[in-house]
Amino acid sequence: MTRLFLVLAVLLLGTAAPAAAATNGIDAYVRAYLDHTGLPGAAVAVTHNGDVVRVAGYGHDADGAPLTASTRLPVASLSKSMTAFAVLQLVEQGRLGLDEPVTRYLPGFRLADERGARITVRMLLDQTSGMADSAFPDLRLSQPHTLAEAVDRLRDAPLASEPGAEFHYHNPNYEVAARIVEVVAGQPFADHLRTRLFAPLGMASSTTVDGPPAGTAGYVRAFGFEVPVAEPDWFTGGSHGVVTTAEDLAKWLAAQRDGGGALSPESAALAHTPAPGRDYALGWRVRDGLVSHTGEWFSHTAAQILLPDGYGIAVVTTMGMALDNEAELLARDIATLVQGGSPEPALPAGVLADRVLAALALIAVGLAVVGVRRARRKLRWWRVVPPLLPLVPLAFLPQLLGVVFAGRRGTYGQVLYVWPGLVAALAVLALAGLTVAVARARALVSGTRARNPEESGETRGDAQWASANRRSGS
Template sequence: MTRLFLLLAALLLATATPAHAAPRDVDGYVRAFLDRTGLPGAAVAITHGDDVVRVAGYGHDAAGRPLTASSRLPIASLSKSMTAFALLQLTEAGRIGLDEPVTRYLPGFRLADPRGTRITVRMLLDQTSGMADSAFPDLKLPQPHTLAEAVTRLRDAPLASEPGTEFHYHNPNYEVAARIVEVVAGQPFAEYLKAKLFTPLGMTASTTVDTPPAGTEGYVRAFGIEVPVSEPDWFTGGSHGVLSTAEDLARWLRAQQDGGGVLSPASVRQAHTPAPGRDYALGWRVRDGRTSHTGELFTHTAAQVLLPGGYGVAVLANTGMALDNDAELLAQDLASLLEGGTPEPARSAGVVADWVLGALALVAVGLAILGVRRARRKPRWWRIGPPLLPLLPLVFLPQLLGWVFAGRRGTYGQVLYVWPGLVAALGVAALAGLTVTVARARALASGTRGRDREESDETRGDAQWASANRRSGS
């Protein structure tokens, strides 16, 4: 009887506990994703409650080394959720009030707009401070070297909206938040994270940096070809500077269930809960029942997803920001797989767009050859300008891409990292158009000189004829 009872209990427990996706299913899907998209390498962590379902690396890094579960990679803006955890820890300790003005903790915090004094700590974390890339394009400006400098340079920053009213994703929000941690805790931000977050959670391979370290190399993609490049030197402190591994991110995902001993469950729920009418909480975004965040550097991407059933997924990929975030696509597909779906790896939209752009560039070259050949035929002045039209989007490319990437404006060099195929295609089209314009201008000038010579010859002929007539008449 006892054995029967134990058997029934075991069966009930088995039916009540969600089954994990088999590691081989995860492995098979990730490998199929890499094959289909051309993604060179990725590291994956999957958890369910306190259990680690899978941690592994796939593919290779930019040096050709195999990626593993212990490979250290940038997690980019996933760092924001860790910065928010640090602020919430200090809030629980009574040392910070989320709804207190930033100036209470940073008396030197000043903006060009006097409304900046009304910005609270919470507004930094939920990105409603009113600071925005459209008003203060930090990527295009000289980069700071420390969190203190990052706060000081905001004295020239205007506001895009009234504090607390609109969402604007803006890295300086989290740079200011990290500086608050430094000042209130009385220690560098990197040391605080190590002592209060990484070490207690067992994330021994994780660190945070203010600039990408030497050797941070990933890939940019052009026309379906992955090109290894080094990460540009830019400021990452507080907002997107953490380096981690799949093994460490599994520990981080487990901490999202109950705080992992570094934060109370109530504060974790606060980090995951946006204000009414919004979808961005404190370093996390909530959409379609999933709590997530993405990260993008110029050479790496990252994503983390929490599912209602207790699953957590984190993906680190070594391709940079583009039309697609490879890490996000893979993380969302793995989430669907865990929920019983049957996702299919899709070819990158950026690759398809590059193919279209490449075809258009070839068409432009063909038209240029035809245009040069026809330039000598009846040149007209009004036909000189139209071939130069491709120069316009090339000249204003950083501004145009700012509209595509949520108002983020960068330099030409940064645009080349983000979408090299577009720069190359526009460059070819502009050069083709310029060639046609020069050929038409030369033909027009040559035709004008020819007509001038004909008119001059006719004038001399008329004069000679008139002179001959006068002599014969005399």
Template sequence: MTRLFLVLAALLLGTATPAAAAPAPDVDGYVRAYLDHTGLPGAAVAVTHGGDVVRVAGYGHDAAGAPITASTRLPIASLSKSMTAFAVLQLAEAGRIGLDDPVTRHLPEFRLADPRGARITVRMLLDQTSGMADSAFPDLKLPQPHTLAGAVERLRDAGLADEPGAKFHYHNPNYEVAARIVEVVAGQPFAEYLRTRLFGPLGMTSSSTVEEPPADLSPGYVRAFGFAVPVTEPDWFTGGSHGVLSTADDLARWLVAQRDGSGALSPSSVALAHTPAPGRDYAFGWGTYRPGQLSHNGEWFSHTAAQILLPDGYGIVVLATTGLALDNDADTLAQGLAALVQGGSPELALPAGVVADRVLAGLMLLSLLLAVLGVVHARRWAARRGGWGPVTLRLLPCLLPGLVLVFLPDLMSVVFAGRQGTFGQILHVWPGVVAWLGFATLCALVVVIARVRAVVSGTTRPRREESGETTGVVAWGSANRRSGS
């Protein structure tokens, strides 16, 4: 009887339907849909889960028409900061650097215009609380260095925005100084150190770091009125803070290393790199800006990047072929993938910059319409002139678009949280706003010319009429005198 029961149980278990496994996230489908919907020309993606690689792939193409693949080398921009932090922590583990050492202990030449700079520590560089900031030292607007040593040297003119350790300020020179410390303490160039001590041990054989964008870098794009316009990267200093070039294949290994260091760093140091100080949301090249995520994005003028670590073990990296703008294509795509791997159904939306450019296109049409009306009604406007003083005051609003255009770099620093750049850099970041302001300025100039001509014409015409009337009166008087005589 017992034997019969066991046989029946075996038959029942054998015919039972196994529980359905959770479907694998459709990374390919979502990325391709994102590219189609937004017009993003190309991207490279790495998705990992624990120690496993879920997907590495490239999609679309670069500005030269070459297909993006998992082995295409692209700039990872400020994702580089997390790698510089790893290098510093390696030296800290070896006892060669103390995170609370003053920077001057390792770099005696580190001197700021503000004497408080002597209190800046290595830790303050990594968590960006040194007090250095774009508001006190507008890095992008100044002549660029060509070496890490030069990057430290030029800080002699830098002030401080806050007391060291008091407040977070995202500032690339923090990581330039940190990379120079690695260079000096290790006794080898920073690029060589990363190659032998970080990239090599992690198997990131296609990765390297540069101090300036290389001439043979695959070109990227900027967006303008819905079009992706090919551009080359401007010449600027990237060492230590945003100079790593890598591939989706290599970055999958980097994501896996965030679990336990993969032999390049101890698990405790990895945890330190991921953990902001109490009350802050920035650790060492990683931030906790969004609940339940560790993340960081990166921006060059022609490319963007993003990396995310999720608490369930997923890691995501996206490299995109569009540059710094109102939003970050790589970050938007990475957030969509984060929702996807967590079982969500992320909606596709146009980038904010594309939507903003549509608004700007409408404003350009409005500027044209107002200019036409201003020219057509110039004489009517001039008839209310009331003298040149009031005319001048009434023309002043026409100068507004030109004034905004002239001061655009300063105004844009408000939009980009204090980051200050040059006019040429703004052309890369948001060409649409430059085009609109330039067009509006031209339209306003045409209206000003038409109104001034109308005022001048109206000023001279009454004199001619008065002269004609006077002549007529004199002639009439003379005729009367002749008839009376």
């Protein structure tokens, strides 16, 4: 009996030691990442084969309060995978069909394009409905307040492609899917998630909201400074409205192995399986052997990753959307760490880009000073035009950034959240150019006026000389 206890003790110590090492390694790395990048705060959940490896909060929120494993934070578009789970639950109950048209469950569903009648439930979840930001820029439009309103406003939405033909990441796909859940289940979407998904998984601190609640302020970066900002008011229901904790995210990650009792293992696997030739499944993206998804609010970012060896990683940060999703950067570094690698904290691309933009802005100011001083040299009207060119990208900035951000077009205010450094740098460039253009224009005008009196004087002198000659000749 004593020998048996010794064997069990050795086995327990053998499993506890790697777990403790993993926990210590995660803690040390996340703190090093925050110190190196200036990221104000992050919440992390790591699981392995259903067991919790680490749940913790690091840093602080926008109010200065420490983040913990129980701090409630928005996970943005990680919500899509949860909406997909809710749809699949109804499919398992025989109340929904993935390949049935949306109009079977929402008879009032109409688009401006009659092809919208062919959109199926599956097309909503794998984002091949043909709806797209390029055709219906929902970020720029008046925001709905309920899922019913979100569906109704699509009556003015054209299609960007044939239903089922192309992938377009578009939040309204999941707004419609959530509305289907609401109608078929016969209860508000938030209540359905709470009772049918969150409760069975033990996610007691999780909920879904239709708009940013109070207390969800975060940060944006500008020229290396972290600036606290309130989340702007926009509709989040169904597609990016879940607010949860690191503790609950660990339970969510564990449920991806076999459905966690809320869904069958087969349906859970279906959520992670894209159609042939595609990489987006049902609320999850599958690339390079990783099953993952990211989420972005203007003041927070999130990421979740499932590794082939059984690890699950979720990260939520208090830094808003930018060139890089900082939660994804940190989550991928943690993935490297738990797989035995040695990641090194690196500055996000946006920080490096801001340094370049700051340098360009300073150079522009210097050139503007020189340009104003030399405005009277080589007076030509065409020289007024080149300094005005920076006004062009500033005027069309939301459209230009839409190309960078996969066709998603926002407003100037939203661009200011996403990349304040770019807006500020372009404004400085435009102002510097405008100053030089005005100086050159004034020099041209004053130069023209100065020449006119001289020319008039010369003309009068010539006339007087000619008149005097005529008198002397007579």
